Amino acid sequence: MKEQNEGAIFYAMRDSHYVIKFIGEIRLTLCGALDRHLERVLSSGECQHVLVDLTESDFLDSTTLGLIAKIAIRAKEQKLADPVLVSVNADVTRTLLNMGFDRIFVILDSLPETVTELKQVPMVQESLEATQQRIINAHKVLMSLNETNYQAFCNLVSTLEEK
Numbered sequence: 328m329k330e331q332n333e334g335a336i337f338y339a340m341r342d343s344h345y346v347i348k349f350i351g352e353i354r355l356t357l358c359g360a361l362d363r364h365l366e367r368v369l370s371s372g373e374c375q376h377v378l379v380d381l382t383e384s385d386f387l388d389s390t391t392l393g394l395i396a397k398i399a400i401r402a403k404e405q406k407l408a409d410p411v412l413v414s415v416n417a418d419v420t421r422t423l424l425n426m427g428f429d430r431i432f433v434i435l436d437s438l439p440e441t442v443t444e445l446k447q448v449p450m451v452q453e454s455l456e457a458t459q460q461r462i463i464n465a466h467k468v469l470m471s472l473n474e475t476n477y478q479a480f481c482n483l484v485s486t487l488e489e490k
Contacts, residue, residue: 336348360451377402
């Protein structure tokens with residue numbers, strides 16, 4: 328059985344440029360920390376440009392994808408430049424394209440050079456209810472991107488909302 332590649336999320340902010348880097352397998356266990364971090368950064372008013380670095384990502388679950396989509400939606404709401412997403416993994420890129428991320432991100436297949444130092448997003452523990460609401464919200468973002476996503480996740484969201 329293949330050993331799971333534990334994921335990590337790093338970030339940097341310099342001169343209104345925000346970089347977030349995902350490494351390994353990013354799953355639900357990291358989403359509470361990710362969502363809180365994104366809310367803080369995107370609400371700060373300091374961010375004008377966003378780069379999402381997936382060059383070292385092996386897998387992103389659907390909750391993580393919903394939170395990444397949230398970055399682009401919030402950037403658009405704040406009238407920021409189109410966020411850039413970099414993916415070199417064919418499976419990850421295929422998933423992004425199937426989910427409609429090319430409509431909300433500029434997707435590149437190589438990473439621009441940067442000199443910014445990255446800091447790890449700190450882990451947080453949250454309640455089961457908060458985790459469930461985060462899953463629902465992330466999947467609703469994915470559902471809003473296209474009809475295929477809507478069909479893929481509407482039953483999951485309905486089931487979770489009934490609990």
